[in-house]
Amino acid sequence: MAHTLKTFYLRLLEWMVIFSLTSILILVTANVFLRYVFNSGIFLSDGMSGLLFAWMTFIGSILVLYDHEHIGVDMLVRRLPVLLRRLCFGLIHIIMIYATWLLLTGSWTQMMINLHVYSPATRLPIAVLYAAGVLFAVASGLFLVTQLALLLTGRLNDADLVVSAGEDEAEADRVATDLGNKTHLTVAKVGSK
Structure with a gap:
């Protein structure tokens, strides 16, 4: 269900x-x-x-x-031991929950202030614009708190500890190796001139 x-x-x-x-x-x-x-x-x-x-x-x-498709730099986090990965996951989620709380309180305040102020461009209350921020903050806040609760109760898989749409570890290693090889070849060409 x-x-x-x-x-x-x-x-x-x-x-x-x-x-x-x-x-x-x-x-x-x-x-x-x-x-x-x-x-x-x-x-x-x-x-x-x-x-x-x-x-x-x-x-x-x-x-x-x-x-889990937002952009993130997870090259370091992927190489950490599981315990440190869990610690980073928790810390990052606490920071995101705080930022979401700030967005919620700010959007809610602006929505209430502009409830009876009408936009000349839409003829709607300007509060409708700030309501989008309230919706986002509530939905994302619930999701982040749920993810943190899953972490604290041990029901989160190790694979879920990296929360961005970054490359997988094998792909990241391949890119780093290719970049190192290209740098080595460029230095060799410059040195031979």
Whole structure:
């Protein structure tokens, strides 16, 4: 049941990103067409496109976090013993939870301040923009706390301790070897001149 809910939740987020991107494309294309052909345009096009882009970015960030696809430099972490890897994982997650808390409190405060302030570009409360930050902070915060709880209870696999979309260890070693060989060849060519 939990797996089905998680799959539904992630699919819903994916469809929200697809909807946002499609809407932006339609709004901008229609606006450009109307401006060049009929010398008019859609008044809300720019404002709605910007709002949809902000929401799409935050929702996409949630998806990337859940799939462990964010960019990270994990060359050192991959070479650490498992105990130190677990320590790094915990420390990094505590820092990310704190940063997420700051984002949540800041977005929530701005959302409340701008609840009755309307954007001239969208005719919507500006709070709608800050609500994207609240959604991201809540969703990512729950995920990070869950990951930290799995670590502390020993239910996290060793393979899950590296949390970025970096190359696997064999690929990283191959790239380092290739880079070393190319450097060696370049030095040899310069030395022979």
